[in-house]
Amino acid sequence: MKNFRIKIWLGIALGVLFVVSGFVKAVDPVGLSYKIEEYLGMFQLSGWSMFSMSLSVLLCASEMTLGLLLLLRLWRRITAVTVTLFILGFTILTYLIYTDPYGGINECGCFGEALHLSNGATFAKNILLLVVAGLHLWNVFRQAKNNFNYRQIGLTVGVLVVAFFVPLYSYFYLPPFDFLPYNVGTRMGTESTIHLYDSDFNDVTEKVFAYKKPTYMIGMKEEVSRETGGKIATLYGAYQNGAINLFVVVSRSGITMPGYDDIPVYFMDNVALKSILRTSAGVVAFTADHRIVGKWNLLYTPYRFDGGYGKELSGERLKRGAFFGVLLVMGVLLFYGRKKMEE
Numbered sequence: 001m002k003n004f005r006i007k008i009w010l011g012i013a014l015g016v017l018f019v020v021s022g023f024v025k026a027v028d029p030v031g032l033s034y035k036i037e038e039y040l041g042m043f044q045l046s047g048w049s050m051f052s053m054s055l056s057v058l059l060c061a062s063e064m065t066l067g068l069l070l071l072l073r074l075w076r077r078i079t080a081v082t083v084t085l086f087i088l089g090f091t092i093l094t095y096l097i098y099t100d101p102y103g104g105i106n107e108c109g110c111f112g113e114a115l116h117l118s119n120g121a122t123f124a125k126n127i128l129l130l131v132v133a134g135l136h137l138w139n140v141f142r143q144a145k146n147n148f149n150y151r152q153i154g155l156t157v158g159v160l161v162v163a164f165f166v167p168l169y170s171y172f173y174l175p176p177f178d179f180l181p182y183n184v185g186t187r188m189g190t191e192s193t194i195h196l197y198d199s200d201f202n203d204v205t206e207k208v209f210a211y212k213k214p215t216y217m218i219g220m221k222e223e224v225s226r227e228t229g230g231k232i233a234t235l236y237g238a239y240q241n242g243a244i245n246l247f248v249v250v251s252r253s254g255i256t257m258p259g260y261d262d263i264p265v266y267f268m269d270n271v272a273l274k275s276i277l278r279t280s281a282g283v284v285a286f287t288a289d290h291r292i293v294g295k296w297n298l299l300y301t302p303y304r305f306d307g308g309y310g311k312e313l314s315g316e317r318l319k320r321g322a323f324f325g326v327l328l329v330m331g332v333l334l335f336y337g338r339k340k341m342e343e
Contacts, residue, residue, distance in 0.1 A: 010136040011070050014083060017129070018067030024114040026060035026166040027175045029053070030278040035109035042097075042105060057167045062086075064163040072159070072338045074152055080140040084133040091126040098123045113179035151341040155334060162330045169323065172300045174278055176323040182276045184316045188290040194276065196249065196266040204266060208247060214310025215245040215286040218257060218298070219268075219277040226258045228281065228299055235283070235305040236260055244309050249273060285312050 025032045033056040037049050066086065069079040090110075097105050098119040108122045117125065170176065177183055188194065188209075196205045209215060216235060239246035248257050251270035257263060276284060277295065283303075285294035287310045294312035296303050 015070030022063030025112040029056045029167040032056040060167040061163040068159045080137045094123045211245040217284045
């Protein structure tokens, strides 16, 4: 009985780890794509950087899929083999990073921005996981082969839906929460301050945020179409009426917001802009006391910004609650289906 429990807990431990690791990366797939670009550069494959976002979504979904399959005990032999090969591949990768004489990658990004491990600690962790995965694989193949049940197909489809829902939602509608210093609800302070510069490279941060009214920052890493820019028409109208403070932030010269030439344009460090906005073009809302109360992806989110300026925090919390509510319902349905399959 004791040995049976140990065998069960091996699969559960691996499943939980894979789900957690996949989830913390899936809520920030753009951040993971930046890390993938570093890997590609390390192996002289920068030409593949155009696929970094697709690879990011696929990696997040793969980890969550394998973790859920382990927890639901579906396709046990196939899953056990795949998990072992998955960990083996990343063990080799982290060894190459750890022994890289140039130290091109500081940390692997295994847990996104939630937890940072040194390359040595990451390699040691993967060695331990490889041992656990090997024991789990051995135990699974010692047991009798499971009979096929048609419900497995439906449950597997459900697992894939959950696994792809998180990174795709976070890509199109921005992370429901993140582990960076600029999360929704954060008040700008010493550790989470931002710096804005004019065309003469003068720091104008205090001047820009001196207005005692809601402030909206439009962050742009690339040009947008006039149609996309039209989504801030109502916001622009509020700016013209003096109800809000509005400005554009770019990380390089030559980027403009078509149709809004009178909106001030400032510069920000590219790393800082990437940390604040995980999208190529988006809007960040601040209250008069410099608290972040909303973030939106300008390219895919049809917000109209039609009132309640500086008070979007309650709406963002509602959106976050709906996100986790959907995940909870999906999870309950999956485990309920697994229980029915055993009956």
